[in-house]
Amino acid sequence: MSFLSIQKDTHRIGEFIVAGPSLTLQKRFITHLCNEVIITNNNTVFGRSKVTDELQLFFYGIGEKEQYVDFAWDLLAPKMLGYILVFNWYDGNEFSSAQQLLDELSSQIDCHGIVVGDVSEMSLPIDPKIYEQGFSFSPKLYFTLWDSTIKSDAKNVLKILVDSLINHFE
Amino acid sequence: MIESYSNTSVAVHPGVQLQFLRYLLMGLSPNPLIENMEAVELAAVYDYIWEKALEIGIRVKGDRFSQTDMLKRLKSVEQYKMEVDCTEPGQRCISEECLLKEAACVKTRLKEQFNRLYNMVSEYLGIEFKA
Numbered sequence: 001m002s003f004l005s006i007q008k009d010t011h012r013i014g015e016f017i018v019a020g021p022s023l024t025l026q027k028r029f030i031t032h033l034c035n036e037v038i039i040t041n042n043n044t045v046f047g048r049s050k051v052t053d054e055l056q057l058f059f060y061g062i063g064e065k066e067q068y069v070d071f072a073w074d075l076l077a078p079k080m081l082g083y084i085l086v087f088n089w090y091d092g093n094e095f096s097s098a099q100q101l102l103d104e105l106s107s108q109i110d111c112h113g114i115v116v117g118d119v120s121e122m123s124l125p126i127d128p129k130i131y132e133q134g135f136s137f138s139p140k141l142y143f144t145l146w147d148s149t150i151k152s153d154a155k156n157v158l159k160i161l162v163d164s165l166i167n168h169f170e
Numbered sequence: 171m172i173e174s175y176s177n178t179s180v181a182v183h184p185g186v187q188l189q190f191l192r193y194l195l196m197g198l199s200p201n202p203l204i205e206n207m208e209a210v211e212l213a214a215v216y217d218y219i220w221e222k223a224l225e226i227g228i229r230v231k232g233d234r235f236s237q238t239d240m241l242k243r244l245k246s247v248e249q250y251k252m253e254v255d256c257t258e259p260g261q262r263c264i265s266e267e268c269l270l271k272e273a274a275c276v277k278t279r280l281k282e283q284f285n286r287l288y289n290m291v292s293e294y295l296g297i298e299f300k301a
Contacts, residue, residue: 013287076275099188102188103185115184130230131195135225
């Protein structure tokens with residue numbers, strides 16, 4: 001019985017970084033997944049989602065300003081479960097930024113991640129069943145599309161990322 | 171980079187994979203991306219895109235999907251060799267042994283195969299292919 005009570009008091013946290021060229025998209029993604037969202041004066045976003053009394057997921061949207069972004073990566077990357085890189089699928093500049101960030105991250109961090117193109121700006125003439133399972137770049141790195149106005153799409157993104165984590169259980 | 175290919179395969183940056191995938195899902199010809207790439211890197215990207223094209227084919231067509239049908243839509247090695255008057259054994263072309271010595275030829279062949287593949291995937295997706 002005492003063993004159970006010790007377990008109950010132990011809070012466990014899984015942390016994810018949400019990055020990308022647009023703070024608005026980071027915020028939208030986190031808002032869809034979390035019941036508690038805080039926007040700091042450094043233009044970063046923090047979200048907390050309670051899975052059970054003992055398990056919580058933290059999401060850190062690390063903003064756009066480089067000085068904060070570098071600091072946030074240094075602080076959070078060593079302990080994160082994975083990262084979510086969001087960008088506007090139709091915006092060429094955002095795509096280039098996301099592409100550059102992706103290459104930097106994959107060369108510096110051996111971590112699970114998912115790249116997510118937001119297609120809410122314009123309807124995509126493709127059946128969602130084609131991309132909702134995601135496409136792999138490598139065993140730890142995935143890509144999918146999402147409509148940032150639909151809450152369940154954010155959950156699907158997280159599901160792909162968590163699935164890739166589970167596939168690496170030893 | 172080319173020298174190292176004889177011992178190991180080239181690792182393609184995920185940013186490059188993402189870019190080719192974006193063109194694929196938007197029904198765009200990958201020609202602008204291909205122009206600035208070395209044949210050795212292009213061969214590695216082609217393998218990646220071939221894999222994704224198979225995945226898309228399976229997701230769209232399910233049990234009706236046939237890899238053989240996909241292969242039929244690509245240009246055969248024999249046909250390509252005939253067009254460029256190549257007298258080398260066909261197996262060299264299939265296994266891309268010419269990658270180092272005849273990089274331009276490999277690149278030309280891959281460029282055409284890329285476009286055929288992208289066109290095919292556009293049909294699967296039900297979108298217009300913009301050559």
